[in-house]
Amino acid sequence: MDTLVASKITHGMYVLTTIGGGCIVDAVAQVSGGDNPLIAVSVMKKNYTNELMHKENKFALSVLGKDVKADIIKTFGFNSGRDINKFKDIAVTDVGGVKVIDNALAHIVCEKVDAIENATHTLFLGKIIDGEINSDDEPMSYGYYQKHKDEVLKVTTSNGKTAWICKVCGYIYYGDELPKDYICPVCGVGADKFEKRS
Numbered sequence: 001m002d003t004l005v006a007s008k009i010t011h012g013m014y015v016l017t018t019i020g021g022g023c024i025v026d027a028v029a030q031v032s033g034g035d036n037p038l039i040a041v042s043v044m045k046k047n048y049t050n051e052l053m054h055k056e057n058k059f060a061l062s063v064l065g066k067d068v069k070a071d072i073i074k075t076f077g078f079n080s081g082r083d084i085n086k087f088k089d090i091a092v093t094d095v096g097g098v099k100v101i102d103n104a105l106a107h108i109v110c111e112k113v114d115a116i117e118n119a120t121h122t123l124f125l126g127k128i129i130d131g132e133i134n135s136d137d138e139p140m141s142y143g144y145y146q147k148h149k150d151e152v153l154k155v156t157t158s159n160g161k162t163a164w165i166c167k168v169c170g171y172i173y174y175g176d177e178l179p180k181d182y183i184c185p186v187c188g189v190g191a192d193k194f195e196k197r198s
């Protein structure tokens, strides 16, 4: 199986936030509209944000555009809230207790209504209770991110550094050689899914 096949499903790139933390997610879908506007978001169980999402009853999605600041993806996607305060250097606004990203095209605030568990992920369902559109620019799709990761993340190989970029999530490893048994710390794929930039 080609592990990149899911990149052919059109979905976007978002910062999911809840009280105390957040992370980058791409598996987001609108479930229903009208009087019962539901959103589904899937979060890896190993993520600290998953733990927070179980505790809190409110969350927000900040919709990322193609001009998203690289630091936002690096901070929220390649780090754990167990180790750093992700909000420290990123411009955010508090909306009813949940922080949303200022450099986003829109934010959607939800009240959590359900959580469905599977082996690796939890699917959280939320009812939209608030939201604001900041820009009419086109949202960045996950497929676009896959194709333009170097540009979006501003991958630098200056100063003679060799960069290895994960083809699945965009995580960057700097070093002359990538260990053969290397496992992506973000998405868990092996060294064969990394591409060299030098």
Ligand code: FE
Residues within 6 Å of the ligand: 166, 167, 168, 169, 170, 171, 184, 185, 186, 187, 188, 189
């Ligand atoms: Fe990865």
